[in-house]
Amino acid sequence: DAGITQSPRYKITETGRQVTLMCHQTWSHSYMFWYRQDLGHGLRLIYYSAAADITDKGEVPDGYVVSRSKTENFPLTLESATRSQTSVYFCASSEPGQGNTIYFGEGSWLTVV
Amino acid sequence: AQSVTQLGSHVSVSEGALVLLRCNYSSSVPPYLFWYVQYPNQGLQLLLKYTTGATLVKGINGFEAEFKKSETSFHLTKPSAHMSDAAEYFCAVSMDTGRRALTFGSGTRLQVQP
Numbered sequence: 265d266a267g268i269t270q271s272p273r274y275k276i277t278e279t280g281r282q283v284t285l286m287c288h289q290t291w292s293h294s295y296m297f298w299y300r301q302d303l304g305h306g307l308r309l310i311y312y313s314a315a316a317d318i319t320d321k322g323e324v325p326d327g328y329v330v331s332r333s334k335t336e337n338f339p340l341t342l343e344s345a346t347r348s349q350t351s352v353y354f355c356a357s358s359e360p361g362q363g364n365t366i367y368f369g370e371g372s373w374l375t376v377v
Numbered sequence: 378a379q380s381v382t383q384l385g386s387h388v389s390v391s392e393g394a395l396v397l398l399r400c401n402y403s404s405s406v407p408p409y410l411f412w413y414v415q416y417p418n419q420g421l422q423l424l425l426k427y428t429t430g431a432t433l434v435k436g437i438n439g440f441e442a443e444f445k446k447s448e449t450s451f452h453l454t455k456p457s458a459h460m461s462d463a464a465e466y467f468c469a470v471s472m473d474t475g476r477r478a479l480t481f482g483s484g485t486r487l488q489v490q491p
Contacts, residue, residue, distance in 0.1 A: 295477055304386075306467060306481035307421075314476070322478060354420060356479075363428045364409045364471050366479055368420040 267291070268369035270355050276375045283342045285372045287355030295358045296338040297322075297366065298330065300351040307354065313338055345376045379404045379470050383482035391490050396440075396455040398485050400468030403449060410451040411469040411479065412442055421467065427451065438462070463489045 268289045277283050289296065294315050299307040299322075309322030311330040319330050327349060329341045342349055352373050358366040384399040402408060409428050413421040425436025432444040438461075442453045451468060465486050469479040 297478055299481075304483055306381075306483040307479075308481075309478045312476050312478050320476065322476075358477060360477065363426060364477055365411075365423060365426060366471075366477075367423075368413075370420045371418075 268355055268357055268367060270353075270369040270372045272372060273370065274373045276377060277345050279346060279376055280344050283345050283374065285340045285342075285353055285355075285374070287338045287340070287369060289336055289338075289355075289357045291357060291359070291367075292335055293357035293359040293367075294335070295360070295366075296332065297356040297358075298328070298338070298340045299354045299356065300324065300349075301354060301371075302351050310340065310353075342374075345374075347376050350374060350376045379408060379472070379480045381468050381470050381480055381482035383466075383468050383485050385485055386483065387486045387488065389488040389490060390458045392460055393457050396453070396458045396462065396487065398453040398466050398468075398487065400442075400451045400453065400482060401449055402451060402468070402470045404470060404472075406472065407446070408470040408472060410442075410444060411471070412436065412440070412451075412453050413467045413469060414438075415465040415467065415484075417464075424453070424466075458487075458489045460489050460491065463487055 271286045297312045298310040313319045313332040355369040411426045412424040427444045468482040
C-alpha cells in the first residue's frame with residue numbers, strides 16, 4: 265500500500281530556477297492538496313484539486329503552478345524559485361465520505377539558495 | 378472563514394505526567410476537528426478526529442480529545458506521557474463542503490522529560 269509518494273524528498277536549487285515537486289497517490293482519492301510548512305505558521309494551503317482538471321487556489325498560491333491531468337498525480341511547480349519559497353512541502357489527499365480525513369505524504373524539503 | 382489557535386508553541390512535561398495541548402477554533406458552522414502528530418523529518422499522522430456524535434474522541438497512542446462547542450475548544454489529552462510522545466502536534470479544522478481543506482494551527486512541540 266504505497267499511499268502518497270512525493271519526489272524529490274530533498275532538493276537544493278538556485279534562485280530563479282524552475283522546480284517541480286511530484287506527488288502520486290495510489291488510492292484514487294478525488295481531492296488532492298499542496299501545503300507548505302514553515303516555522304511558526306503551521307501548514308498553509310497552496311493549491312487544491314477536487315478532481316482531475318479542477319484546481320483552485322489556497323491561502324498562499326503566488327509563485328506556484330499546479331496541474332492535474334490524471335487523478336493520481338498532482339505536481340507543484342515553482343516557476344521562478346525565490347528564497348522565501350524555502351520550505352517543506354506536503355502533498356495530501358482525501359475522499360469525500362471518509363469523514364474528510366486527509367492523508368499526507370512524507371514531505372519534500374526544498375532549499376532555494 | 379475558519380481559524381485555529383493552539384495555545385503554547387512548546388509544552389514540556391515529565392514522563393508519566395498528564396499531557397494537555399490546547400486548541401481553540403473559530404468557524405461559522407459546526408466543523409470537523411482533527412489532531413495530527415508529526416515526528417521529526419516525517420509527514421503528518423492522524424491522531425484522532427471529531428466529525429459528529431460523541432464529543433469525547435479516542436485516538437491512537439492513548440490520546441483523546443473532547444469537543445466543547447460552547448467553548449469552541451478541542452483540547453488533546455493523554456493521562457501519562459511517554460518519551461515516544463515527543464513530537465509536534467497540530468490541531469486542524471475543516472468543513473465537509475467546499476474545498477474540504479484543513480486549516481491548521483501553528484503547532485505545539487511536546488517535550489517529554491525523563
